[in-house]
Amino acid sequence: xxxTTKFPLRTQKARSxxxxxxxxxxxxxxxxxxxxxxxxxxxxxxxxxxxxxxxxFKSKAGLFEAVINQHAEQGSVVFKKLLIPTNDPEDDxxxxxxxxxxxxxxxDQTYWNRLATAExxxxxxxxxxxxxxxxxxxxxxLTEYVASQAKAELLEVENPxxxxxxxxxxxxxxxxxQTQIGKKPPEKSALKTQCREAVDVFxxxxxxxxxx
Numbered sequence: 001x002x003x004t005t006k007f008p009l010r011t012q013k014a015r016s017x018x019x020x021x022x023x024x025x026x027x028x029x030x031x032x033x034x035x036x037x038x039x040x041x042x043x044x045x046x047x048x049x050x051x052x053x054x055x056x057f058k059s060k061a062g063l064f065e066a067v068i069n070q071h072a073e074q075g076s077v078v079f080k081k082l083l084i085p086t087n088d089p090e091d092d093x094x095x096x097x098x099x100x101x102x103x104x105x106x107x108d109q110t111y112w113n114r115l116a117t118a119e120x121x122x123x124x125x126x127x128x129x130x131x132x133x134x135x136x137x138x139x140x141x142l143t144e145y146v147a148s149q150a151k152a153e154l155l156e157v158e159n160p161x162x163x164x165x166x167x168x169x170x171x172x173x174x175x176x177x178q179t180q181i182g183k184k185p186p187e188k189s190a191l192k193t194q195c196r197e198a199v200d201v202f203x204x205x206x207x208x209x210x211x212x
Contacts, residue, residue, distance in 0.1 A: 018056050021046045026067050030111055034064060034119040034126050065129040071112060072133040075103050079138055083145040089154050090203060092145070097171050097195035100138065105175055105185035109134075113180055139164050146206075155206045163206055170198035 024046040028037045039060055043050045057063040082096045103109060112130065120127030142164035149155040157163045173194065179185050186194065 017046075017048060017052065021048065021053055021056060021063070022067055022070055025063050026071070029064065029067060029115065033115060034060075034123055039063070061123075061125045061129070064126060065133070068112070068129050068133040072137060075134070076137040076141070078103075079141045083141050085145065085148050085152070087152070087154065089149050089207065090199060093167070093199045093202065094196055096142070096145075097167075097199060098192060100168075101171055101175075101191045101195055102188070104172065105179055105191070110179045113176070117180060139168065142167065154208060156208050157206050163202075166205075167198065167202045170201055171195055173198075 021042060025037070025042050028042060028045065032041075037060070039050050039053050042063070043053050046053070053063065057066055078099060079096065082099055083092065086092055112134075116127055116130035120130075139161070143161045146155060146157055146163050146167075147160040150157040150160060155163075171194065175185055175194075185191070
């Protein structure tokens with residue numbers, strides 16, 4: 001019998017406390033930045049104690065990593081589902097790209113991008129946590145997809161990871177940089193066109209007669 005079975009109320013309370021801390025930390029990190037957010041402030045706003053915050057997350061870096069992972073998890077799950085092969089790389093990649101661009105260039109994600117960029121020089125752990133939680137997951141899912149399509153002889157790719165990185169670069173263009181300096185992302189119709197063009201270029205380089 002595990003602790004969850006023996007002490008259901010205690011487990012539920014612990015989860016509730018952890019989530020409350022995460023919710024408060026999310027608001028504070030976005031409003032104040034990483035440097036100016038203290039664990040004391042998080043504890044006070046979450047109506048708990050600093051030792052309790054430490055018991056759940058070990059450090060401010062650990063708390064930030066947990067916040068970022070929570071934020072990125074939904075996108076990661078969606079991307080993985082979108083990249084289930086259907087034996088049609090063009091359709092698969094366009095479907096993935098449409099959702100990927102909408103997510104990465106959304107106002108919410110733009111806030112996180114700016115925060116990570118602003119704090120990464122003084123706090124490299126912030127940049128690393130952000131990269132591992134978001135971009136690294138997306139690249140890995142796409143790498144696995146490209147590798148599967150190469151194995152199925154629907155793509156001709158020697159280095160799936162490099163190809164995945166190239167496709168993401170083609171899709172994003174300069175839009176990610178522009179949103180980080182305050183410009184609005186293109187309209188949805190323009191993003192769809194941009195996505196299709198990126199996939200066309202990708203398939204021109206890596207497609208086969210069968211798959212692309």
